[in-house]
Every structure is written in structure tokens, then in C-alpha cells.
Amino acid sequence: MKAIVQRRYGSPDVLEFTDIDQPTPGDGEVLVRVYAASVNARDWHVLRGDPYIARPSADLGLRRPNVTTAGTDFAGRVEAVGSSVTELKVGDDVYGEAPRAFAEYLVVPMNRVAVKPANLTYEQAAAIPLAANTALIGLRDVANVQPGQRILINGASGGVGSFTVQIAKAMGAEVTGVCSTRNVEFVRSLGADEVIDYTKSDFSRSDRKYDVLLDLVGNRSLTALRRPLVRRGTLVLSGGGLFSGGSFFGPVGLIVRAKLSAPFVSQQLKLLTAVISKDSLATLRDLAESGKLDPVVDRTYPLAATADAIRHLESGHARAKVVITV
Structure with missing residues (x-):
């Protein structure tokens, strides 16, 4: 499958659009075909390894990223479910927040994914989670x-x-x-x-x-x-x-x-430290479906142009959300 890979810290130029193995869902996980992902300030910080004091963490590493596939927010469709998964089924439209979202397929733990707002496009839904x-x-x-x-x-x-x-x-x-x-x-x-x-x-x-x-x-x-x-x-x-x-x-x-x-x-x-959960995704879905939350998408970029999307974000001129279409 196609994905955006980061093997070292640096500018958006270090991002690679390349082929990697498609993941398989384990117990309590779902495989999602990603149709849209969004860019956050978090992606910029991970890209740069900034601030330096945060490098000994789960995603960052002292000299290179621990998680090499970039991205966090996603929206897409369930392609497969692991054992013990009962809340979602193949074909469900979903959204959520999990590492490695800048890719065609993504494995997501059940506590990080929920049914997407019915009134939103994949691009709009992907703008929400983080x-x-x-x-x-x-x-x-x-x-x-x-x-x-x-x-x-x-x-x-x-x-x-x-x-x-x-x-x-x-x-x-x-x-x-x-x-x-x-x-x-x-x-x-x-x-x-x-x-x-x-x-x-x-x-x-x-x-x-x-x-x-x-x-x-x-x-x-x-x-x-x-x-x-x-x-x-x-x-x-x-x-x-x-x-x-x-x-x-x-x-x-x-x-x-x-x-x-x-x-x-x-x-x-x-x-403020915010951890995603099924409950918060459900609350945000309710707000969106009631018309009280309207995601605004500034620009969209294809997956291959993710580096350009991050350049636009770090320019400081992005308004609301920047979204990647997959």
C-alpha cells in the first residue's frame, strides 16, 4: 500500500511517498481503508522532532522517529475487524485518531475509532478528531x-x-x-x-x-x-x-x-492534555450531526503531496484545517 514515511527529523523534504506492507488487525482492532486524513501542528512537531526535550517519548525518538508512518487523524471505511470486535462491522464509515494515518490502510484500536458523522464528507470528518x-x-x-x-x-x-x-x-x-x-x-x-x-x-x-x-x-x-x-x-x-x-x-x-x-x-x-476516546468521538459526532460543529477545510492535498500540506501548515497562513485525500 502507499504511505507517507518519515525515517529522520527535518523539513517536509524528508517525507517519502512509498510502498509499505498493509497491516492486519489484531484482537480488538479494525482495519480501515483511509479516504481522508488531516494535518495537525502535532505532525509538524513530530516531523521536526521539536521540542527536543520531548524526543524520549512514544512517537518521537532521540535521533529518529519511533513511528515512521506519519499522520494521526483519519476517516474511512472498515475493511476488516479483529476478534472480539462487536461494535463495528465491515462497511461501516468511521473516523478517529491513531498513529500512521497518512496511508491507504490503517489498523486502529477500538478505543480510538467511532462511526463518523452521517452528514459529513470523509474530508470534513477527518478534520475533527485531534x-x-x-x-x-x-x-x-x-x-x-x-x-x-x-x-x-x-x-x-x-x-x-x-x-x-x-x-x-x-x-x-x-x-x-x-x-x-x-x-x-x-x-x-x-x-x-x-x-x-x-x-x-x-x-x-x-x-x-x-x-x-x-x-x-x-x-x-x-x-x-x-x-x-x-x-x-x-x-x-x-x-x-x-x-x-x-x-x-x-x-x-x-x-x-x-x-x-x-x-x-x-x-x-x-x-490541556487531550486523549481521544470513543465517548469524545461520539460527543463530537452528535455536535456535528446537530449542526453545532461545522469543520472548515482550508485546503486539500493528495496523499503524494503531504509534504506540501505540511509546508502550508507551518507557513502560519492555514485557516482551520488542512486535509489529505487518500
């Missing part, structure tokens, strides 16, 4: 957002940000998004009540106060991020943006400072 799950976990589980709360989203036009705006509105929050001039109308179209153009106004210096601030960029100091919060507000740090890379620590430095400061401030300083 980014929308991050938004859902950040708002619902980490920040415990309540109806009527004022939410500020730094990085509202990106992959995670575009979903965060929509999910926050679905939860009844009053949403302010921060983005560049070219994306102001786009963020407003997602449902934001207010949009701040960071090229013209510094949200950290505004007199307006917020109950929750989600930082999806990692380009501000901890002091600047805390300043617009109410006294007992909540700061949620994602650290998954493109602009926090290129160093030994990357966003880890900001996260460490937040952890060290947390016991001494009235505000809650929290780290």
Missing part, C-alpha cells in the same frame, strides 16, 4: 465552562481554535476570539461574539476581563496571559501551536512556569 477533541476536553473537562461565562481564545482561526469557538458557543459561553486581520471575518462567521485583531490590539492590555482564557499559540508570557483573567479565572495552556517550537524546551518552559506559579495565585493555571 483538533476538536482538544477543544472539547479543554472547555468541558479542564476549564469546566458554564453557560454565560466569558471565554477568550488565543489562536481562534487555527485548527483547534476554529473548533473551540464553535464548541464554546454550543456550551452557551460568550466567546472572544484572537486572530490576525485576514481571519477576523472568518472567526466571526464561526460564531464568536467578539474578535480581536492582534495586529491592532493587545488582548492582554484590555480592560475587559474573562472567566476562561485558552491559549492555543504559546506566544505570550504567563504574566500577559493571566492579566485579562478575573481574579478566580482559569487559564488553560495547550502549547500545541507552531510558534512555540524551535528550541530545546518549546512550550514546556511556559508550562513549567505555570505549574510553579499555580499554588501562589488565585487563578487556576491548567495544562
Whole structure:
């Protein structure tokens, strides 16, 4: 089968479009024929091996990636099921999040896959898992957002940000998004009540106060991020943006400072870590099928041009999601 393989760290030029063996599902797994996959900031960080401090991890390796087939998000059709699988059957349209998604076929554990939203194309469904799950976990589980709360989203036009705006509105929050001039109308179209153009106004210096601030960029100091919060507000740090890379620590430095400061401030300083699950995929499917979550696809690329898709993402000009068609 065709796949995108990464054998070393570097620019998108290190990605190979090549043939590899088709996988076979084991117990509790399904084989998916992938029709679409999406690109995330995570793929950029894995490609670069950035930040360096994260290299001794499951996907990254000290000198080369541990997982050589790239990609995470996918949508497709079940081709085979392993023993003990009863929730899905051959022919089901599915979506989810699992390593090695930039390939024609993918083996997925049952806790990482679910029936895809019926009203979405494969391309739209593939845009959801990692980014929308991050938004859902950040708002619902980490920040415990309540109806009527004022939410500020730094990085509202990106992959995670575009979903965060929509999910926050679905939860009844009053949403302010921060983005560049070219994306102001786009963020407003997602449902934001207010949009701040960071090229013209510094949200950290505004007199307006917020109950929750989600930082999806990692380009501000901890002091600047805390300043617009109410006294007992909540700061949620994602650290998954493109602009926090290129160093030994990357966003880890900001996260460490937040952890060290947390016991001494009235505000809650929290780290966003999002793990995909069948339950969260089901929740996101319900939001999509009810019309409250509309994935926006900026551009699509064929599998062979995955390197170009990642170049577009790391240019910083991608709006919402970039999708690979397989």
C-alpha cells in the first residue's frame, strides 16, 4: 500500500511517498481503508522532532522517529475487524485518531475509532478528531465552562481554535476570539461574539476581563496571559501551536512556569492534555450531526503531496484545517 514515511527529523523534504506492507488487525482492532486524513501542528512537531526535550517519548525518538508512518487523524471505511470486535462491522464509515494515518490502510484500536458523522464528507470528518477533541476536553473537562461565562481564545482561526469557538458557543459561553486581520471575518462567521485583531490590539492590555482564557499559540508570557483573567479565572495552556517550537524546551518552559506559579495565585493555571476516546468521538459526532460543529477545510492535498500540506501548515497562513485525500 502507499504511505507517507518519515525515517529522520527535518523539513517536509524528508517525507517519502512509498510502498509499505498493509497491516492486519489484531484482537480488538479494525482495519480501515483511509479516504481522508488531516494535518495537525502535532505532525509538524513530530516531523521536526521539536521540542527536543520531548524526543524520549512514544512517537518521537532521540535521533529518529519511533513511528515512521506519519499522520494521526483519519476517516474511512472498515475493511476488516479483529476478534472480539462487536461494535463495528465491515462497511461501516468511521473516523478517529491513531498513529500512521497518512496511508491507504490503517489498523486502529477500538478505543480510538467511532462511526463518523452521517452528514459529513470523509474530508470534513477527518478534520475533527485531534483538533476538536482538544477543544472539547479543554472547555468541558479542564476549564469546566458554564453557560454565560466569558471565554477568550488565543489562536481562534487555527485548527483547534476554529473548533473551540464553535464548541464554546454550543456550551452557551460568550466567546472572544484572537486572530490576525485576514481571519477576523472568518472567526466571526464561526460564531464568536467578539474578535480581536492582534495586529491592532493587545488582548492582554484590555480592560475587559474573562472567566476562561485558552491559549492555543504559546506566544505570550504567563504574566500577559493571566492579566485579562478575573481574579478566580482559569487559564488553560495547550502549547500545541507552531510558534512555540524551535528550541530545546518549546512550550514546556511556559508550562513549567505555570505549574510553579499555580499554588501562589488565585487563578487556576491548567495544562490541556487531550486523549481521544470513543465517548469524545461520539460527543463530537452528535455536535456535528446537530449542526453545532461545522469543520472548515482550508485546503486539500493528495496523499503524494503531504509534504506540501505540511509546508502550508507551518507557513502560519492555514485557516482551520488542512486535509489529505487518500
